Amino acid sequence: MSENLLEVKNLTTAFKIGGEYFPAVDDVSLNIKPNEVLALVGESGSGKSATAFSLMGLHTKARMEGEVNFLGRNLLKQNEGKMNKIRGGDMAMIFQDPMTALNPLMKVKQQIIETLKIHNTKPKNERESYAIELLDRVGIPRPKRVGEAYPHELSGGMRQRVVIAIAIANRPKMLIADEPTTALDVTIQAQILDLIRELQEELNSGVLLITHDLGVVAEMADRVAVMYAGQIVEVAPVRELFKNPQHPYTKSLLNSLPTEDMLGKKLHVIQGVVPALDKMDRTGCRFAPRIPWVPASEHEYNPQLREIAPGHHVRCTCYKNFSLEGAGETYVDIDEREYEMATRGGNV
Numbered sequence: 001m002s003e004n005l006l007e008v009k010n011l012t013t014a015f016k017i018g019g020e021y022f023p024a025v026d027d028v029s030l031n032i033k034p035n036e037v038l039a040l041v042g043e044s045g046s047g048k049s050a051t052a053f054s055l056m057g058l059h060t061k062a063r064m065e066g067e068v069n070f071l072g073r074n075l076l077k078q079n080e081g082k083m084n085k086i087r088g089g090d091m092a093m094i095f096q097d098p099m100t101a102l103n104p105l106m107k108v109k110q111q112i113i114e115t116l117k118i119h120n121t122k123p124k125n126e127r128e129s130y131a132i133e134l135l136d137r138v139g140i141p142r143p144k145r146v147g148e149a150y151p152h153e154l155s156g157g158m159r160q161r162v163v164i165a166i167a168i169a170n171r172p173k174m175l176i177a178d179e180p181t182t183a184l185d186v187t188i189q190a191q192i193l194d195l196i197r198e199l200q201e202e203l204n205s206g207v208l209l210i211t212h213d214l215g216v217v218a219e220m221a222d223r224v225a226v227m228y229a230g231q232i233v234e235v236a237p238v239r240e241l242f243k244n245p246q247h248p249y250t251k252s253l254l255n256s257l258p259t260e261d262m263l264g265k266k267l268h269v270i271q272g273v274v275p276a277l278d279k280m281d282r283t284g285c286r287f288a289p290r291i292p293w294v295p296a297s298e299h300e301y302n303p304q305l306r307e308i309a310p311g312h313h314v315r316c317t318c319y320k321n322f323s324l325e326g327a328g329e330t331y332v333d334i335d336e337r338e339y340e341m342a343t344r345g346g347n348v
């Protein structure tokens, strides 16, 4: 086993709401090895993006604790100058919406040249040709011509390819992709995911892939961390997680992934949403309010992640006798087209 590239220890990121700090990322520990894709999944508001932004040092107003160890340094202790060197250098991010990630007033080629300049990756006279080479590498046809375009002149898929070209320009050891395909058409999504996978293997990079799409997880991830209300509730290798999910929240997420035998049938769906940061009970199992049919005695006080099989960790004891039957049946109308779109061939 190779050494970890990224080691996050007890990371807590708290935001100020009404004069008080509330953690959106709460005591999160995770690690990523070179050439490994760790997917971070969970519903909207579970803290996935807050985790990613914390790793990149982009939450400047939040109160942060813990350690983000990357290439021998704790990133939480680096000053802004050093973080500027790391961001876009050894650690790069692919954002959800390429339109907001790119500068609308700058030609595509120039945006790549800028990042090469900041990180001093290539001598001045080679930057332009390398920028075109990168556009070509990420699958942009007629890269010379596209290099002269502004972001608004390109399609969403092409824009995301440009964002990826910028992200890989300095051959990062760590890539953080925050919902990289959410803003794209389904057909383009698969191409972009393939490209990320290909580049990651080429660069031997570790990837933190943030998504709420379990089809994407099945296709891309080596391991999966499931996040709920700021905490990791389950971590496992991808096959193990899909075949042998344990935490009620993971089961609930997986149950919402359409499978062939579900077409036109009823599903057990857990109701509710992730609670707001300032409305959360932080002493018990955070998922307890959404599974009220599970008796309080099945939950732990202040539950911790525990290893139940090699590499498979679960939080709280409520998973032990858990059944989704208690959620009642909800008719979910899944037609064949939706099924195909949702699974995208990503069988685990």
Ligand SMILES: Nc1ncnc2c1ncn2[C@@H]1O[C@H](COP(=O)(O)OP(=O)(O)OP(=O)(O)O)[C@@H](O)[C@H]1O
Residues within 6 Å of the ligand: 015, 016, 024, 042, 043, 044, 045, 046, 047, 048, 049, 050, 051, 212, 275, 276, 277
């Ligand atoms: N800058 C901020 N200030 C205050 N609260 C914040 C801030 N950023 C995020 N939050 C809160 O932190 C929680 C986690 O948000 P986050 O965006 O990380 O969730 P997410 O899992 O990435 O969701 P999504 O999939 O919708 O992006 C939410 O309750 C959100 O409202």
